[in-house]
Amino acid sequence: MSITGDLIRGHTDTIILAQLIKEDSYGYQINKAILDKTEGRYELKEATLYTAFRRLESAGLISSYWGDENTGARRRYYRITPAGRNAFTQMKNEWEEAKLTIEKLVEVQE
């Protein structure tokens, strides 16, 4: 497990957008990529993942389309929008700031 829900909370959207910057992808693949990148230490729960997709699409940060595989299970692909790229940059900045702040606050002063 390692990372609990509340520690990751608020990063889910950023993490998903990050996976879509380079190329379009679909739910299952995105989660596999996350699992790989973290060497098995973290994966999004499916319910969380799909909730996030809905949220991001409503917000106009991603758009979706069905893949045209003619074999295997159908896939819904997601594409990051220009607004999504802006939002991602913003979120990364916020994370950098938050990281420094948290770092400062969990440090025990001598």
Place this chain on the structure above:
Amino acid sequence: MSITGDLIRGHTDTIILAQLIKEDSYGYQINKAILDKTEGRYELKEATLYTAFRRLESAGLISSYWGDENTGARRRYYRITPAGRNAFTQMKNEWEEAKLTIEKLVEVQE
């Protein structure tokens, strides 16, 4: 504002415990210390702060007692328990791990 609720979520308890490691303190002072340490960029909302105190006390990580000031408003002081110190160490480790994980995941791969 800078840090939104969901980014800080899950760190509230750790932050409060960190302020109590060195010495006992009370709500208002803890929040002021946080404000100082972050140069005004962050403070816990009062409702969040007091909710956290209740939670931490229920969990046995802090204990509380009324100060004996004979002037000014009454103060409820909080003291970290041995279990609280252990929990704090654990929480800091989890944060270190989470930080590395998030860092890896919000990075855009070339």
Place this chain on the structure above:
DNA sequence: ACGATATACCTCGCCTGTCAAGGTATCTCA
């Protein structure tokens, strides 16, 4: 004398994101 501001505490109820649990359908391989 009086209002504003700071100190200091507290609770209620809403909102939002996570996730356990359940479901569907297709393909591969033993």
Place this chain on the structure above:
DNA sequence: TGAGATACCTTGACAGGCGAGGTATATCGT
């Protein structure tokens, strides 16, 4: 044929953050 992987989805419970509201005391300027 049946287990396991791929791939999607929804519902409802739960928990933490926080806006809004409340109480009481002390200080300081006018």
